Amino acid sequence: MDLGLKGKNAIVTGGSLGIGKAIARELAKEGVNVAIVSRSKDRLEAVARDLSKETGGKVIALAADVTSKQQVEAMVAEADKQLGGVHILVNSGSSPGGSATAIGPIETVVDEDLLLDFNTKYLGAVRAARAVIPIMKNQGWGRIINISGTNARNAGNLSGGARNASMVHMTKTLAVQLGRFGITVNCVHPGTTRTERTPSLLAKQAAELKISPEEVEKRTFAPDAPRGNAICRMVDASEIAYVTAFLASEKSWAICGELVVATGGAGKSVYY
Secondary structure, three states, rough: OOOOOOEEEEEEOOOHHHHHHHHHHHHOOOOOOOEEEEEEHHHHHHHHHHHHHHOOOEEEEEOOOOHHHHHHHHHHEEEEEEEOOOOOEEOOOOOOOOHHHHHOOHHOOOOOHHHHHHHHHHHHHHHHHHHHHHHHHOOOOOOEEEEHHHHHHOOOHHHHHHHHHHEEEHHHOOOHHHHHHOOEEEEEEEEEEOOOHEEEEEEHHHHHHHOOEEEEHHHOOOOOOOOOOOOOOOOEEHHHHHHHHHHOOHHOOOOOEEEEEEOOOOOOOOOO
């Protein structure tokens, strides 16, 4: 299926690692010109070179801290200049799960770290969206995809749960405001997802349990395990990227203001 993405231009925050990098790769494969964004300039430039070589597409590196309004606005202006417009924004910049000092019992939560988590993920997404919206309105076409997470649906993580829930609310609010201008806004909830960090995490658990990493994954994702899912395996970052690429495409007009859960069928709750 031709997604109609060739020649479009995208910004992907958090694009140097994990899900963000996988999304940047998939968009580039579809013919999208991609600006990847993170704070680490050296790593970002190396990833941009690698993705360009791998996909044959145009991938540029734009270093910016999404907690800074000025840096975000400058980054979007530079992407617009270098790419010749911005059609797609993927907000994927955050620390996975949240800061270690912001996710535990409330007595141990450090206020400043909790605020930083919100400033990075939620307000970072707000800043990026606010900066690209005038460009998208002028084009009469735009796609904003917010990468959130299933902590929003599970109690226990004060940072991850609350900031992810806030991303869902922001998604719907912007969809209502922007749909009339040809801009759709949607949200993706990944669950536990295979990224560059996964092999070392599985190896550590395997050593502790004295079993193989493959057995750790098999047990973890068994249907009746606490983190299990229907497909009995971990979802790969590339599979989150496939979902995101569709939402970014010409084919996705019917989906606006919605939440797509991409966990491989985790949990047994029914949402309607």
